[in-house]
Structures are given as C-alpha cells and as structure tokens.
Amino acid sequence: MxxxxxxxxxxxxxxxxxxxxxxxxxxxxxxxxxxxxxxxxxxxxxxxxxxxxxxxxxxxxxxxxxxxxxxxxxxxxxxxxxxxxxxxxxxxxxxxxxxxxxxxxxxxxxSATLRSYQYHIHFNKDPFKNNYSWLLRDEPDLELMNQAAKIMMEYTDFSCFSKSNTQVKTNNCKINRAEWLKTDDGSIIFHISADRFLRNMVRAIVGTLLMVGRQEMAPEAVRNIIESKNRSNAGTSVPACGLYLTEVKYPPPNLLKGEQ
CATH class of the missing domain: 3.30.70.580 (Pseudouridine synthase I, catalytic domain, N-terminal subdomain)
Incomplete structure (x- = not known):
C-alpha cells in the first residue's frame, strides 16, 4: 500500500x-x-x-x-x-x-515538525473582512503585547491555554515565534509558530495578549498565568473567524517524494 x-x-x-x-x-x-x-x-x-x-x-x-x-x-x-x-x-x-x-x-x-498560525484583527468596519478577521473598536498596545508574547517563548507547558478535557499525553509545546505585526491598512496580525499546538491554544493566547494590550494587566502577569497551569486564569478565547493555519513543515525534502 x-x-x-x-x-x-x-x-x-x-x-x-x-x-x-x-x-x-x-x-x-x-x-x-x-x-x-x-x-x-x-x-x-x-x-x-x-x-x-x-x-x-x-x-x-x-x-x-x-x-x-x-x-x-x-x-x-x-x-x-x-x-x-x-x-x-x-x-x-x-x-x-x-x-x-x-x-x-x-x-x-x-511527522510534522512545525506549524504556523496567524490571527487577523481589524478596526474599521469592512464587509469584505466578515468571517475572515475580527473587528475590534479600540486598537491595543502592540508593544506591550509583544513583550508578553516574548515571555511566552520562555515556557513549554501551556496547560493554561488548553481546552478542558482534551485527551493528550502532554501539554508541552515549543514556541519559536510569537509576535504582532501591523499591516499597511492598519490591521494587526498575530504570528505564532510551534512544534505542536493544543486545542484552542492560539485563540486563548490571543485573548490573553489582548488583555495586556488593553492594559488590563502587565506583560509580566503572563508568567503567573502560564505557571498556574489553570485555563480559568487566562483570557477569553477570541472568535474563530480571524484564525488561519498558514504553514505546516515536514522533515528534509528527501523524505517527501513530491518535493524532490
């Protein structure tokens, strides 16, 4: 076969x-x-x-x-x-x-070694972004959110961002990219890459980082949330419409016959 x-x-x-x-x-x-x-x-x-x-x-x-x-x-x-x-x-x-x-x-x-996601947010009503980006009224502080995102990369156990009652052997993930970037049209996109992701993890992370961006908590507070391993301490999951799986990487090309 x-x-x-x-x-x-x-x-x-x-x-x-x-x-x-x-x-x-x-x-x-x-x-x-x-x-x-x-x-x-x-x-x-x-x-x-x-x-x-x-x-x-x-x-x-x-x-x-x-x-x-x-x-x-x-x-x-x-x-x-x-x-x-x-x-x-x-x-x-x-x-x-x-x-x-x-x-x-x-x-x-x-066999996948890396997965990347993006989360899209815009601030001006746009009928062409319905179902493809989340509309927010007020723009958060990107610098504060990037400080918090950088802290997340120091950890591997992300139980606090996992959907409850999921059947996985471990909640450990290795994040190698987590940053917010602003686009030419004024929208913002969160870029995150890791070896694996837990259920609902990205949407929970975005919701938590937005709390930092709204100055509801300091960037360093993310440490306490992660170390608590408690989902109820993290932010609310953001809507699914803005989330995209953008890249999946596999071992070297010689193992993928279609890439030779």
Whole structure:
C-alpha cells in the first residue's frame, strides 16, 4: 500500500472544523467523499491537525492510502488528473493544490515538525473582512503585547491555554515565534509558530495578549498565568473567524517524494 499526501486549503466558514463528526459538515468529510468518488473506493484521510469550527487553512496536509493501481503506483500524469478531478467536484471553499507520493513512514500529523498560525484583527468596519478577521473598536498596545508574547517563548507547558478535557499525553509545546505585526491598512496580525499546538491554544493566547494590550494587566502577569497551569486564569478565547493555519513543515525534502 503506497501512501500519498494531499495539500489543500480551505475557507472554514461553512464547516464545523476539519475532523469528521456526526451530525455536522466538516472539511474532512467533504474531502473523503470527493476522493472516494474519484478513486471509486472508500477513502479515509488523516489530517495534519484539527482546526475548529470557522477556522481557515491556507496550507493543510492529509495523507491517504488507496488501493494500488496496476503497476503499483500512480504516475505524475494520473496524480495531476486526480487533482483536477477533485477540484471539479469539491465546493468552491476547498481547493486541492497538490497530490504526491511519500515514504511509508511519513504521517500527515505525527511527522510534522512545525506549524504556523496567524490571527487577523481589524478596526474599521469592512464587509469584505466578515468571517475572515475580527473587528475590534479600540486598537491595543502592540508593544506591550509583544513583550508578553516574548515571555511566552520562555515556557513549554501551556496547560493554561488548553481546552478542558482534551485527551493528550502532554501539554508541552515549543514556541519559536510569537509576535504582532501591523499591516499597511492598519490591521494587526498575530504570528505564532510551534512544534505542536493544543486545542484552542492560539485563540486563548490571543485573548490573553489582548488583555495586556488593553492594559488590563502587565506583560509580566503572563508568567503567573502560564505557571498556574489553570485555563480559568487566562483570557477569553477570541472568535474563530480571524484564525488561519498558514504553514505546516515536514522533515528534509528527501523524505517527501513530491518535493524532490
């Protein structure tokens, strides 16, 4: 059985997140149905992570293992045709970018070494940013928020930002980027990268940093919140509309056959 990676992007507005669940439409469910139609066999994908309801993905990977065709593998022409066939039947808010074969040990979720997210906030009413950015009335202090974000990079246990009752072996994550930047149109974007993320972690971090930006607490107070390991001490989770998964990185290219 050969393994294939599929690279896609999606607008999460109309979906209850990535992962298939009963009584709700999800990106994984729609993608699996499309793959099953094109390949004429039941297909179940494994995603690189789990985005929540309304969260978007500019870059997302999943893997699947179809029955081998005659000859043992899909060639480049067949994969390109598969790509086009999928895009012709997928809804407009899900787009397949690439399909390529990978080594058997490559796993969309567990082989990923880095994930990056962005959170978008704007301050002037804009109908074209509905569902894609969070509208705030008052602009927070970016300098204070960046001071607090820098402190977060000193820690690894982020239990205080994790959704309750999640079944994970550890709440440790290694953050290697956390900063706010202002855009040319006056909006602000939070950039964060880590080896892994907990459920609801980014939205909880943004909510906490905004408390600092509104001067409801000092940047150093973030230390007490993290060290408490208590979710109730952190800020309220911000709306999903402004959150994007923007990048997923894997081991060196020689392990990704599609990148050679």
């Amino acid at each position: 050969r393994r294939y990676f599929i690279e896609l992007s999606y607008d999460g507005t109309n979906y209850h997140g990535w992962q298939t669940q009963p009584n709700a439409v999800t990106v994984q469910e729609v993608l699996d149905k499309a793959l099953s139609t094109v390949l004429r066999e039941p297909i179940e994908t494994v995603g690189c992570g789990r985005t929540d309801t309304g969260v978007h993905a500019k870059e997302f990977f999943a893997h699947f293992t179809p029955q081998p065709p005659e000859g043992g593998a899909f060639d480049g022409h067949v994969l390109t045709t598969m790509d086009r066939s999928l895009n012709s039947i997928l809804p407009r808010d899900i787009a397949v970018k690439n399909i390529f074969e990978v080594d058997d040990e490559m796993h969309a979720r567990f």
